[in-house]
Amino acid sequence: xxxxxxxxxxxxxVMLAAAALVxxxxxxxxxLQLNFQTGYRVTARxxxxxxxxxxxxxxxxxxxxxxxxSIAFDDKTFQARVTLELDKQYAFPKDSSLKxxxxxxxxxxxxGIEAGADEKNLVGGDNLTATQSAVVLENLIGQxxxxxxxEGGKPSDADRKK
Amino acid sequence: MxxxxxxxxxxxxxSQLADVGQAARLFWRLVRxxxxxxxxxxxxxxxxxxxxxxxxxxxxxxxxxxxxxxxLQGFYTLQDFGSTEALGQVLALSLLRELGPVIAALLFAGRxxxxxxxxxxxxxxxxxxxxxxxxxxxxxxxxxxxxxxxxVIAMPLLTLVFNAVGVVGGWAVAVPMIxxxxxxxxxxxxxxxxVFSDLGNSVIKSVVFGFxxxxxxxxQGYAAKPTPEGVSRATTRTVVMASLAVxxxxxxxxxxxxxx
Numbered sequence: 524x525x526x527x528x529x530x531x532x533x534x535x536x537v538m539l540a541a542a543a544l545v546x547x548x549x550x551x552x553x554x555l556q557l558n559f560q561t562g563y564r565v566t567a568r569x570x571x572x573x574x575x576x577x578x579x580x581x582x583x584x585x586x587x588x589x590x591x592x593s594i595a596f597d598d599k600t601f602q603a604r605v606t607l608e609l610d611k612q613y614a615f616p617k618d619s620s621l622k623x624x625x626x627x628x629x630x631x632x633x634x635g636i637e638a639g640a641d642e643k644n645l646v647g648g649d650n651l652t653a654t655q656s657a658v659v660l661e662n663l664i665g666q667x668x669x670x671x672x673x674e675g676g677k678p679s680d681a682d683r684k685k
Numbered sequence: 686m687x688x689x690x691x692x693x694x695x696x697x698x699x700s701q702l703a704d705v706g707q708a709a710r711l712f713w714r715l716v717r718x719x720x721x722x723x724x725x726x727x728x729x730x731x732x733x734x735x736x737x738x739x740x741x742x743x744x745x746x747x748x749x750x751x752x753x754x755x756x757l758q759g760f761y762t763l764q765d766f767g768s769t770e771a772l773g774q775v776l777a778l779s780l781l782r783e784l785g786p787v788i789a790a791l792l793f794a795g796r797x798x799x800x801x802x803x804x805x806x807x808x809x810x811x812x813x814x815x816x817x818x819x820x821x822x823x824x825x826x827x828x829x830x831x832x833x834x835x836x837v838i839a840m841p842l843l844t845l846v847f848n849a850v851g852v853v854g855g856w857a858v859a860v861p862m863i864x865x866x867x868x869x870x871x872x873x874x875x876x877x878x879x880v881f882s883d884l885g886n887s888v889i890k891s892v893v894f895g896f897x898x899x900x901x902x903x904x905q906g907y908a909a910k911p912t913p914e915g916v917s918r919a920t921t922r923t924v925v926m927a928s929l930a931v932x933x934x935x936x937x938x939x940x941x942x943x944x945x
Binding site: 527530532535536537539548551553 | 841843879
């Protein structure tokens with residue numbers, strides 16, 4: 524094939540675009556953090572998952588150790604069935620407990636896992652039963668109003684003295 | 686005196702339909718003649734040089750300024766919510782998902798599409814295309830196909846450059862100028878941008894836009910009236926139609942890619 528001075532410039536152009544792709548993939552996207560190794564799956568049942576979404580983080584002591592894989596509704600127990608994928612390198616006792624927490628006041632929700640004391644560790648397919656539901660703001664406000672109303676119904680000390 | 690008759694409507698609809706059919710046939714030929722482009726890589730290379738390298742300056746400078754503006758505007762808005770550390774994510778997502786492919790395609794239509802239309806329109810006006818046919822050289826194979834595939838190759842490359850320069854421009858405003866924390870800027874960006882669903886879709890979008898813009902430009906040039914006025918009209922139509930097609934397709938692609 525005949526050489527041309529355009530070869531050099533087109534080559535430079537393509538290399539520049541390839542450099543841009545590498546920069547975008549490594550510096551602005553999560554290529555380095557992508558986890559191609561699969562972990563083990565465990566399921567858990569929650570009474571109320573609040574605003575938990577698939578792909579939410581599973582954290583222990585603040586460190587991300589897995590992801591929420593899927594959320595389904597179980598119409599036998601009327602509970603939410605959450606499938607978690609935990610990183611292979613972390614093992615947890617069988618009686619570990621799960622809690623749905625919120626990062627910050629209005630941040631997104633994640634699952635916190637607290638290690639139990641069992642000698643055996645969780646394996647794939649296990650079902651975790653010790654779970655704590657998400658805190659639903661409306662219920663909190665409802666409880667607060669209810670307790671306020673109870674207080675208001677009772678005659679206060681000042682009233683009794685009259 | 687009636688100002689339209691049913692037969693006029695019929696004629697208009699029929700000629701429009703015929704135009705659409707002709708366009709579809711040309712598109713199919715260009716796609717099917719991909720092997721012809723592979724057989725003559727020199728022709729494609731020269732066109733990539735003409736369409737890509739010469740558009741690089743305008744793409745890079747525009748990307749830089751779009752990145753600057755996005756970072757400034759994003760900062761002012763996010764400041765109200767006290768979450769300026771999310772600026773990196775906002776910047777990268779809006780660049781990769783929407784602004785990068787769309788603005789690069791609009792600039793490409795203005796910078797490279799018009800020159801394609803004018804070149805081919807003038808070839809038709811100067812009867813060069815007819816002369817080639819007389820010599821049993823297929824003008825679609827020899828003239829249109831290398832330009833078409835060169836445009837399809839150049840568009841994603843230009844979009845990648847636009848995105849990268851835009852991110853660097855946004856960083857330049859956010860971190861050294863405004864004084865945000867550089868570590869939070871990059872880590873928020875990496876946390877929010879997915880390689881496949883964001884960067885990958887950005888590339889897919891730009892490939893689709895490459896097909897769209899290059900094809901519209903070639904079609905307008907090929908179907909231009911062989912007069913100076915016809916060529917000027919075809920060039921205008923290239924910009925109008927390519928821009929509208931890119932914006933409309935962007936909506937469709939976004940709805941397909943990012944809906945849950």
